[in-house]
Each structure stands twice: as structure tokens, then as C-alpha cells.
Amino acid sequence: MFEHLKAQPADKILALMQAFKDDPRDRKIDLGVGVYKNADGVTPVMHAIKAAEHRLWEEQDSKAYVGLAGDPAFADAMIGLVLGDSVAQSNIGAAATPGGTGACRQAFELIRMANPEARVFVSDPTWPNHLSILKYLGIEAMAYRYFDDETRGVDFGGMIEDLKTAKPGDVVLLHGCCHNPTGANLNLTEWQAVIDLMLDRGLVPMIDIAYQGFGDGLEADAAATRLVAEQVPECLIAASCSKNFGIYRERTGLLMAVSQDAGQRKLNQDTLAFLNRQNYSFPPDHGARLVTMILNDDGLRADWARELEDVRLSMLGLRQSLADELQRLSGSDRFAFLAQHRGMFSRLGTTPDKVEKLRADYGIYMIGDSRMNIAGLNARTVPILAKAIVDAGV
Template identity: 55%
Template sequence: MFENVQAAPADKILGLMMQFREDPRDNKLDLGVGVYKDSHGDTPVLAAVKSAELRLFDSQKTKAYVGVQGDKEFCAEMASLVLGDSVSMDRARICQAPGGTGALSILSMLIGRTAPDATVWLSDPTWPNHMPLLKNARLKTQQYPYYDTKNGKLLFDGMMEALSAAKPGDVLLVHGCCHNPTGADLDLAQWAAIADLCLEKGLLPFVDFAYLGFGDGLEEDAAGLRLLASKVPEMLIAASCSKNFGVYRERVGAAMIIAAAPAQAEATFTQLMSVTRAVYSMPPDHGAAIVRMVLTDPHLKSEWITELNDMRNRMLKLRSGFAEALRRESNSSRFDFIADQRGMFSRLGIAPEEIDRIRADHGIYIVGDSRINIAGLPDNRLDEVARAIVSSIE
């Protein structure tokens, strides 16, 4: 059976990780892998998460399955965190999923089951795993212009022009905040225009919400998604807790359905549960139980919000400091856009051969499309990194 199997194309980010591990240089720097790092270069366990984990250890009395939907209280808390009061909850259904990727996957399979002829429109560029998981669900895809990498600007007019070709029943995949890989986000007026477009053309919005709280704040980051939810009859949301709770390896996410009426929501949810049952049967409990405990305990929630604010503010400070360092080294405003963007990522807009030189000469690892992890920048090496980048580009 396997004698003629061809090796799958290597994942570029995973390949970069392996190169980094094998690099013997002491001053090497990983700006590729998408995890938050503190000032010591570590990905910390949040204090609120650690406290909840200890409580869970002391109180948990069984490891029995939690059910196909997962932890129902976790689901309710996630719905409140993401949606607020933007939509009547009798129109919404939520299930726990193994990470944001798990939520994206089962919702994509739901689309494939209920609307197999739909085209999913996604941004160019987008998170590298979007296309593979959509293809895995056997969905047709089409990309819309989103970002001018050379000039560091959002291409909203081009996006809207391209989407004018979308057909009723098509799906519009958008990033809820902190766009990966560009850091360029939609403003509220643009969210409103997208809502109007979805209503006019009969499109189903599908929001990937992986970085809530990493942009401008919990409420601010959710504002666009909530505006959209308040206007459209149907919507899909894939939410992740990996970044804002720092529980990457626990795989904590939520898949949300909003329908025009409660009966439609319930019928669609049964299909989602059928998809889930066939894919992984039951979701993992540990991480979701931790998140649920944090969100339901006022002290832990307050502590978590403080820690989340600290992470976000550190990234904002790194953005402004790095943009200033690049301005000094390049004697230009070429990289000023970095300070205006949000979240963990930005694209430098430099060529692949320049990225290769930066890695070879300075041990700084950047993804081939020039995406850098802002949170991976060491506070005390901004000038050094900026100097290495500027000295390596044409």
C-alpha cells in the first residue's frame, strides 16, 4: 500500500523550527514560531491558569468523558466573552473544540456537509493552515486582496471589489483581530461595510478569532465581530484560548454557530455534533476546565485580565520600540507601519534572499514570507535586530 506514497510537502514553519534547534549559535533568535514570549524569552504559564490548574487537581474526581459538546459551562462563558450581548443566545450554539484549529476544522466540515457548492473566500495573505484545512474539508476556495506587503497597508477597497464576485451562499472567512500574518486589522466602519455586503449578497461570515485581547483590549477586539453578529442572520465563529490564556499545548477552543432562528440553530448544531463525533468523538477536558474556572471565579478572572493586559502592552511597547530602532538604522520611515499594527505578527516586506542572509549571517529566524513574531523580540536587543535586518536588505 505504501510503496508509492510520496512525502508531503514540508511545513515551512515547522521546518524553520527544526533549523533553529540545530543552529549551535548562542545568540540565535527565533522570530518565526507563533507563541507569546516574555522578556526572558519564555512562554510562561499565567498565574491565574496555574492557580486554576492546582484547584482542578485537588477537586477533580473523574476522568470520564465530558460529552461531545464538551464542558457546557465553558461553552457558555466563551459565548459571553466573545459575543457579549450582541445576539440572542437562543440563536447561538457552542461546542468545545481542540484548539482554534479544531474549531475551524469542524466548522469547515459542517460547511462541506450543509453547503458543498459554497466557495470560501479568504484573505491574501492568510494564516498558512487555513487553506489546507479548507481543502481537507473539500471546500472550494478563493482569495481576496487584503494587504500590500511592500507598503504595509490594508487593501480594503480591493477586498470589497473582489468580494463583489461572491455568490449567494458563499462563505467569507475573516480574522476577528490581530490579523495573522500581517497585523493589519479592520476598523469598525469596515466591519460595518462587511456586514452590509454579507446582507446584500447573502454571504455567510466565518470569523477566525484566535487573538482576543492581544490587540487593543477584550472589548475593543470583540467590537467588530459583535457588530457583525448583531446584523447578520447567520454566522460561524472559531475561537481559540491558546494565546490569551497561554494554554497552547492544552488545545482549547470553541466552535460557535449563529442561526436566524432557534430551531435552525438546533438543527445545524446536531449536524456539527455529528461531524465532531466522527472526527474526534469527545474533546479534551483539562484545558477547557482551567479556562472555565478562570472565567467563573471573579478573583482569577481579574488576575487573568491583568496578565492579558500586561502581555498586550508589552507587545505594543515592542512594536513602537522596534519601529523606532528600524527607523534609526534605515534612516527611513519604511517600517513605521509596525507600530500601527496589532497582535503578535507583522510582515517586514523583505525578499526571501534577504531573509536567508539575516538567518545565515545573524542567526535570526524569520518565516519566508517575512512574517515576524513581535512577541519573540527581546526587549534589550531591538537595536541589534534592527541593525541585522537593515544591513541584510538591498
């Protein structure tokens, strides 16, 4: 049997991680993997997470299964965080998943089950795993223009033009905030135009929100998702706790199925539980329980929000510092977009050969499409990166 297996393409990010690890140079800089790092190059455990874990260690008296959809209290807390009061909770089915990736996978499974003919329109570019999972599941992915390599902003005209080719029942995959990999985001006026188009053409939005709190703040980062959810007949929302709670390895996510028809909720909820059962039965609980404790405790929530805000402001500071240093070295404002982008990532908009030159000559590691993790920088490495970018002619 095993002899019939075929080698699978290597994951580019994981391959880049290994290449960085094997590089003996002292001045190498890792801007590849999407993990937040502080000024010391460490991905810290947040104070509120530590406090919640200590409390959980003292209070928890069982590790028994919770339920196919996870703890309802986790779903309620996350729905409140992501959607606020934009949609009645009685209209939302939800299930805990192994991280945001698990939420996306379950969403795609639900789409295939509900409408096998549906195509999923995906931004060009997008997080590579979106495309990988869609291909594995046999769901047709359609690219819509999103990033303009000249302006390093959103190609909104191209996006709208491409979405006009979608058919009723097709799904539009949107990044709720902090677009990965580009860092370029729609403004709320543009979001409303996309919503109007989806309503006009009978399209179903799916929102992947993995970085709430990393862009313009917890409430601002949720604004677009709430705008969509309160206006469309139905939508899917895949939320991740990996970044904003710093619990990457705990694999904590939530998939929400939102319908304006409250009578649809039971079927949606039962379907989400069924999908969990088929894939992994019961979702992980440890991270979900920590998140629930933090969001439901005023003191822990305030501490978490303060630390998250420090993380956000740190990344904004690194963006501005890099843009300023590039302007100083190049005498041009063509890198000003770096300060305008939001979240962990920005796409330089340069060619793969220039990215390879940065790696080979300067020990700068980023994804081949020029996506770089801003959170991988610090005050020491910003000028090193800036000089490398200018010297390499990016």
C-alpha cells in the same frame, strides 16, 4: 498499502523551528513560531491557570467523558467572552474542539456538509493551515486581496473588489482581530462596509478569532466579531484559548454556529455534536475546564485579565521600540507601520531572498513571506534585529 502513500509537503513553520534549533550561533533570534515568550524567552503558565489547576486537582473527582460538544458551561463562558450580549445565547450552537485549529476544521466540515458548492474566500495572505485544511477537504478556496506590500496596511479597495465576485452562499473567512500573518487590521468602519457587502450578496461570514486580548484589549478585540454576529442572518465563529490563556498544549477551542433564527439552534447544535463524534468523539476537557473556572470566578478572572493586559502592553512596547530603533538607524519612518499593527505578528513586506539573507547572515529566523513574531523579541534583541534589517536592505 503503505507503499502507495505520497510524501506530504513539509510544514514551513515546523521546518523553520528545526533549522533554528540546529543553528549553533549564540545571537540567533527565533521570530518564526507563533508562541508568546516573555523577556526571558519563556512561554509562562499564567498565574490564574496555575491557581485553577490547583483548585481542580483538589476538587475534581472524575475523569469521565463530559459530552460530545464538551461542557456546556465552557461554551457559555466563551460565548460571553467573545460575543458578550450581542447575540442571544438561545441562538448559538457551540461545541468544544481541540484548539482553534480544531474549530476551523469543524467549521469547514460543516460548510461542506451544508453546501458542497460553497467556496471559501480567504485573505491573501492568511494563516497557512486555513488553505491546507480547505485543500485537504476539497473545498475551493478563493483569495481576496488584503495586505498591501507598499503601505504595509490593508488593501481595502482590493478586498472589496474581490469580495464582489463572491456568489450567494459563498463563505468569507475573516480574522476577528490581530490578523495572522500581517498584523494589519480593518477598522470598524471598514468592517461595517464588509458586513453590508456580505448582506447584499448573501454571503456567510466565518470568523477566526485566535488572539482576543492581544491587540487593543479584550472588549475592543471582540468588537468586530460582535458587529458581524449581531447583523448577519448566520455565521460561524472559531475561537481559540491557546494564546490569551497561554494553554497551547491543552488544545482548547470552541466553534460557534450563530443564527438569528432561534429555531435553527437545535439542528446546528446536533450537527456540531455529530461532527465531533466523527472526528474525535469527545473533545479535550482539561483546558476548557480551566478556562471555565477562570471566567466564572471574579478573582481568577481579574488576575487573568491583568496578566493578559501585561502581555498585550509588552508586545505594544516591543513594536514601538522596534519602530523607533529602525527610524533612528534608517533615518526613515517607513517602518512606522510596525507600531500600528496589532497582535503577535507583523509582515515586513519584503522579498524571500531578503528573508533568507537575514537568516544566513544574521541568524534572524522568520517565515519566508516576512511574517515575524513580535513576541519573540525582547529589549536585548530589538536593536540586533533593527540593525540586521537595515544592513540587509530590507
